[in-house]
Amino acid sequence: xxxxxxxxxxxxxxxxxxxxxxxxxxxxxxxxxxxxxxxxxxxxxxxxxxxxxxxxxxxxxxxxxxxxxxxxxxxxxxxxxxxxxxxxxxxxxxxxxxxxxxxxxxxxxxxxxxxxxxxxxxxxxxxxxxxxxxxxxxxxxxxxxxxxxxxxxxxxxxxxxxxxxxxxxxxxxxxxxxxxxxxxxxxxxxxxxxxxxxxxxxxxxxxxxxxxxxxxxxxxxxxxxxxxxxxxxxxxxxxxxxxxxxxxxxxxxxxxxxxxxxxxxxxxxxxxx
Amino acid sequence: xxxxxxxxxxxxxxxxxxxxxxxxxxxxxxxxxxxxxxxxxxxxxxxxxxxxxxxxxxxxxxxxxxxxxxxxxxxxxxxxxxxxxxxxxxxxxxxxxxxxxxxxxxxxxxxxxxxxxxxxxxxxxxxxxxxxxxxxxxxxxxxxxxxxxxxxxxxxxxxxxxxxxxxxxxxxxxxxxxxxxxxxxxxxxxxxxxxxxxxxxxxxxxxxxxxxxxxxxxxxxxxxxxxxxxxxxxxxxxxxxxxxxxxxxxxxxxxxxxxxxxxxxxxxxxxxx
Numbered sequence: 001x002x003x004x005x006x007x008x009x010x011x012x013x014x015x016x017x018x019x020x021x022x023x024x025x026x027x028x029x030x031x032x033x034x035x036x037x038x039x040x041x042x043x044x045x046x047x048x049x050x051x052x053x054x055x056x057x058x059x060x061x062x063x064x065x066x067x068x069x070x071x072x073x074x075x076x077x078x079x080x081x082x083x084x085x086x087x088x089x090x091x092x093x094x095x096x097x098x099x100x101x102x103x104x105x106x107x108x109x110x111x112x113x114x115x116x117x118x119x120x121x122x123x124x125x126x127x128x129x130x131x132x133x134x135x136x137x138x139x140x141x142x143x144x145x146x147x148x149x150x151x152x153x154x155x156x157x158x159x160x161x162x163x164x165x166x167x168x169x170x171x172x173x174x175x176x177x178x179x180x181x182x183x184x185x186x187x188x189x190x191x192x193x194x195x196x197x198x199x200x201x202x203x204x205x206x207x208x209x210x211x212x213x214x215x216x217x218x219x220x221x222x223x224x225x226x227x228x229x230x231x232x233x234x235x236x237x238x239x240x241x242x243x244x245x246x247x248x249x250x251x252x253x254x255x256x257x258x259x260x261x262x263x264x265x266x267x268x269x270x271x272x273x
Numbered sequence: 274x275x276x277x278x279x280x281x282x283x284x285x286x287x288x289x290x291x292x293x294x295x296x297x298x299x300x301x302x303x304x305x306x307x308x309x310x311x312x313x314x315x316x317x318x319x320x321x322x323x324x325x326x327x328x329x330x331x332x333x334x335x336x337x338x339x340x341x342x343x344x345x346x347x348x349x350x351x352x353x354x355x356x357x358x359x360x361x362x363x364x365x366x367x368x369x370x371x372x373x374x375x376x377x378x379x380x381x382x383x384x385x386x387x388x389x390x391x392x393x394x395x396x397x398x399x400x401x402x403x404x405x406x407x408x409x410x411x412x413x414x415x416x417x418x419x420x421x422x423x424x425x426x427x428x429x430x431x432x433x434x435x436x437x438x439x440x441x442x443x444x445x446x447x448x449x450x451x452x453x454x455x456x457x458x459x460x461x462x463x464x465x466x467x468x469x470x471x472x473x474x475x476x477x478x479x480x481x482x483x484x485x486x487x488x489x490x491x492x493x494x495x496x497x498x499x500x501x502x503x504x505x506x507x508x509x510x511x512x513x514x515x516x517x518x519x520x521x522x523x524x525x526x527x528x529x530x531x532x533x534x535x536x537x538x539x540x541x542x543x544x545x546x
Contacts (some may be wrong), residue, residue, distance in 0.1 A: 109498075112386075112500050114456075143417065145420065146418065146457040147487070149456075156457055156459065160459050171492070178490050184422035184423075186391070186417040186429065207423055209424045211420070214484060224423075227386070227387075
């Protein structure tokens, strides 16, 4: 792949510039020649779906995904039904913004029983598939690092995610490979291969030692220990050639000028992805 | 199991009272009727092996394990050989203190190449087995949580640990199940079952949300989300009926009076393990 081809796949996951609203992020992407954006729902909410769509379309940007659906486990049937409703809204928003990918962060357990929570995730996805299909939206299960098993997601390995996805057609359910969440996995490359044809997204950042903050401690590509380039080639071997989202949740980046961040993102992406 | 039987298995992993030297820890165990202790090598070094042994024996305590060997991966042949030598010293210390269990924290990679580091772990263990056998000491591979993959151990799942252990007789190499490191594993109970006859230790603490500090943030049993009692029963089903080490690495506990800590340890152990 040429440098230009690689750069044509660069997507700004909006959480990387959490200090910006949608308009600022869109304008930033245009200034820094970033052709894709991944949009977060709390940002859509600030200005509404219509206005979000207009800004993105007028700028000529493509939307790589909407973040995020999921959060399936809950203590009561009623709560779980409410989560499904919310996921349906997310699917509508994804379709309206012109992306076929809704990222699922599947949610923590409501109690100590992980097995039940994991079943609730599978049930939630099962309920959503027909609705998502009607909208032409694929459900992209993102396994989260095991250190988030208690508070963010009970889906913590590619093995789990692909096992759920395999019950459906690849046009319905797949997985997201985020290097930060899966780099440590002893079965990493086997699982990427197993997910062939089902990879719906590839997210990059880095793991730096020492890790100051589990949640907001992600590093810029190249600053940590992850073999990002090797993983990128592996997901390509497994059939994924779509946008590559830079998703760096890091308080220090949020405190910086957004343009400086995007400049650094471009440089690091070109060099280390 | 009766309450008394359970309490007869309680072991103080010495890192829980890092504020104490060996003499203080031994006297604390006696005061609080804790029959076992797991000894750390940096504490042995403070007063020497002979004196450590005398203190422990005179108090009538049993040693559940020595912490720790391991740290196998390194950049050069020479460095790796030095690590093996250090492990041999650890084996001698374990034997001298009357325990048959050396806990292995296998170490991080010297570069980005996890696969090679993992092979170096397997090679290191292979070199140690005959030596350990001569001393009647078992090598107990402790998988560490994936969040420690970059800086403490490239062995991050029971699957990995048991796969290495299976190459040897159960009297030579086995695994340690530490609830803090493995509770999130989607294959937890299958892997405990698979390790049947090879479990050489069971360590307890808890995972509390929010996790203030990855390394020093372990919680007292009962304060977090881990199904400790269910896991204890599972390791018993898998044939482990030995001492249960309370290993809580927590700065707040280290800042407290050691006797208060041991009192709380006994209460929480009785109630939640």
